[in-house]
Amino acid sequence: MAYSNEVRDSFSKELDGIREAGLFKEERWIKSPQAADIEVEFPAGAEGKKVINFCANNYLGLSNHPDVVEAARIGLGTRGYGLSSVRFICGTQDIHGHLEHRLTEFLGTEDTLLFPSCMDANAGVFEAILGDQDIMIADRLVHASIVDGMRLCKAMRDTYKHSNMEHLEEKLQDHQDKRIRLIITDGVFSMDGDLAKLDEIVALAEKYDAMVFVDDSHASGFIGKTGRGTHEHCGVLSQIDIITTTLGKALGGASGGCVSGRKELVELCRQRARPYLFSNTVAPVIVSGAIKVLDLVSATTERRDKLEWNTKFWRDGLVKMGLDIKAGDSPIVPVMLYNAKLAQDMARDLYEEGIYVVGFFFPVVAKGQARIRTQLSAAHDQHHLEKGLEAFAKVADKYGILGKSKKEIKEMYGL
Amino acid sequence: MEEYKKAILEYVIKEYLEDDEDEEITYDTELISGGIVDSFSMVSLKRFLENKYDIQIPDADASPEAFDSVDKIAALVVRFKQA
The missing domain is CATH 3.40.640.10 (Type I PLP-dependent aspartate aminotransferase-like (Major domain))
Structure with a gap:
């Protein structure tokens, strides 16, 4: 079968469907090695922006050791x-x-x-x-x-x-x-x-x-x-x-x-x-x-010990400011927002504040369980975490969700 | 029919909803396309129907479409009970 215009159109329509459903994934070009501080070009062609990375699996900070x-x-x-x-x-x-x-x-x-x-x-x-x-x-x-x-x-x-x-x-x-x-x-x-x-x-x-x-x-x-x-x-x-x-x-x-x-x-x-x-x-x-x-x-366990300390500091900070997080001990710390658009909007605003995080929603997680997944690293120092917490407080306050329960967030934004 | 629906709904809630979930399921709630039941978990639903109603549902009939709501599942049970 030739790759005719009709065939091309049918695939284009599938892609349009993904865009319309709000599920289209775009890559962000990182212009530095993986680390706590990275430089990102987003959207494509924009000038490089220095941000703190809270979404890498670089738990021990060894990606560029x-x-x-x-x-x-x-x-x-x-x-x-x-x-x-x-x-x-x-x-x-x-x-x-x-x-x-x-x-x-x-x-x-x-x-x-x-x-x-x-x-x-x-x-x-x-x-x-x-x-x-x-x-x-x-x-x-x-x-x-x-x-x-x-x-x-x-x-x-x-x-x-x-x-x-x-x-x-x-x-x-x-x-x-x-x-x-x-x-x-x-x-x-x-x-x-x-x-x-x-x-x-x-x-x-x-x-x-x-x-x-x-x-x-x-x-x-x-x-x-x-x-x-x-x-x-x-x-x-x-x-x-x-x-x-x-x-x-x-x-x-x-x-x-x-x-x-x-x-x-x-x-x-x-x-x-x-x-x-x-x-x-x-x-x-x-x-x-x-x-x-x-x-x-x-x-040495020095790096995993530092990661453990960072995780506790970060989890405590988010809870104290009144955000709803999934409880646990691991350096994967989901901030629960339930509404997909809210998760995307907050992730975008956090990026503007110099914090790189990503919103996750259905089908990656169950419907009504949208979240921003934050991930800690031994590469983070305390000043990274403090800046991250400051940004979360500012952005969450903008959306009026500090101190709000799941039920209240659901009433404000729907699922 | 109503009796089937009631028993199936009860099973779906017990088997597929997490204890802390506040989602409401009714007879026409989309189970598979709505993301409540995934294709792997359908296996236990099929086994439940076969044991409870003493029927055999061939794999070809146990499609995601046929299992997509309590209404549809009850209709499937009726069809195989009559067969």
């Missing part, structure tokens, strides 16, 4: 730019093996396999280990990449209400006739910032003979006393059967992900997971940088 950059540079010099191969043909260097070994040690598992991203890890892992006699029971708020991975797997699917252990228990009882039951959850939920109750989940898994899968992308490197993740925080290190996580957030922020866990399951991924088998190896420069990141996070 000089030691990581230098390690990446050395990797580039000694192992080259690319490998032009998938892993199992001629794409595995010694450093890939070293990084997998280091991740296994850090996560407290039995074995690890690198993927080009955690999205790829999640896309491949379920299909590699489960069959049509098995059941996947997922928390209803798991990340989109898990949903996609579950779609690609022949096993049956079910869900439980978000973090609702009674509901999960009912589902485990319902599915006792299946060969394998796999409980699937995020460690830290990316939109709400709350932590999975992994201690209770592991206990239920033992009671009902199930396995546990955790995507710890928003936790690896900083949740838990030594930053190993949600399983450390919940006291269940070595009891999670499968962990997927990313190198693209706290652990350097470049790219790459992994499946880590029981050695037989990891080996099945090495044999069968399609994103591993059919996409290129992780580039040497990324692998070298990630090994240095693990050196840094294993040597």
Whole structure:
């Protein structure tokens, strides 16, 4: 079929529909390395604006750490730019093996396999280990990449209400006739910032003979006393059967992900997971940088401790000024606004005040649950947080929502 | 029919609404297109209908359109009860 004018028009109309629904996403060009202070060109062609970044996954501030950059540079010099191969043909260097070994040690598992991203890890892992006699029971708020991975797997699917252990228990009882039951959850939920109750989940898994899968992308490197993740925080290190996580957030922020866990399951991924088998190896420069990141996070907890302090300061500040936030301990702090337009308008005004945040609304979050998701970093210093709080107070006051409850905001702006 | 609708609505509220949710669901509320029930969670609804009403709903009939409101689900149950 030729790309005729009619075909072009039909696609253009689809794009118009996305714009009309207020769902059109525009990229903002950042003209500096990732950091607390960044320079942004927005809208396109505008002069660069210096803003404080409160929406990066740069939790530990390692995305542009000089030691990581230098390690990446050395990797580039000694192992080259690319490998032009998938892993199992001629794409595995010694450093890939070293990084997998280091991740296994850090996560407290039995074995690890690198993927080009955690999205790829999640896309491949379920299909590699489960069959049509098995059941996947997922928390209803798991990340989109898990949903996609579950779609690609022949096993049956079910869900439980978000973090609702009674509901999960009912589902485990319902599915006792299946060969394998796999409980699937995020460690830290990316939109709400709350932590999975992994201690209770592991206990239920033992009671009902199930396995546990955790995507710890928003936790690896900083949740838990030594930053190993949600399983450390919940006291269940070595009891999670499968962990997927990313190198693209706290652990350097470049790219790459992994499946880590029981050695037989990891080996099945090495044999069968399609994103591993059919996409290129992780580039040497990324692998070298990630090994240095693990050196840094294993040597000291200084950065995750600072992040913890920043998180508390920020959460306390928002609550004191009278904003409605999702309670929790993680550096993902959603400011609840419920109305999609209010979230967009406030994010725009905050940008004018030099604070870079983004409004989230349906379908990214449930209808009537619009919010501005703020994210803390160890790269933030107290003056960044103070300026951020000042801006939030000013903008929230403009919209008259300080001290207002969900019900009151709903009455003022609708859902 | 009314009896089916009542039982289905009760199940939908118990199974799909979070405890702190103040959303109201009626017989014609859009469940799938309204974002209340996602496609994965439909599985438990289908299982509930099959067990409660002793019917078998083929996957082809358990479409998001057919499950999009309590009204439509009740109509589906009636159709399979009669079959």
